Amino acid sequence: MTERSVTHASFSIDRNYPVAPERVYHAFADPAAKAKWFAGPDDDAPLEVAMDFREGGREINAGRIHGGPVHKFECLYQDIVPNERIVYTYTMHLDDIRISVSVATIEISPDGTGTKLTITEQGAFLDGYDTSDSRETGTRALLDALGASLLDD
Secondary structure, rough: OOOOOEEEEEEEEEEEEEEHHHHHHHHHHHHHHHHHHOOOOOOOOOOOOEEEEOOOOOEEEEEOOOOEEEEEEOOOEEOOOOEOOEEEEEEEEEEOOEEOOOOOOOEEEEEOOOEEEEEEEEEEEOOOOHHHHHHHHHHHHHHHHHHHHHHOO
């Protein structure tokens, strides 16, 4: 039997992007725009992708990397203020094992001629399957991909 445990942790990341806040918000709100940056490595095989971006809406993104376990992100949008704030709760799974439950807040604000984005995550990391450090590293990589997609548009 697996020994049960929970580790609580939070982190916050700031990024500046040289585009208007509306473009940053759009990259989160529009399914096609989000698909350009919110994904696993190039060899990730997507298995399920669905997005209903509205308060009370859900998002699912599941895929398999190198034939390993299925990584699944399941989100519920709690609060949306267009071009300013997105708050959602989400779980992460490896196959059928829930590895974390989190609250994430994205704040978007004008910063000179660009945009400041702050993401704050508060997580419960379950049974030793995941850590705040690895989640922060993954989030930083996603924000790098977001920045690259904003420059490609």
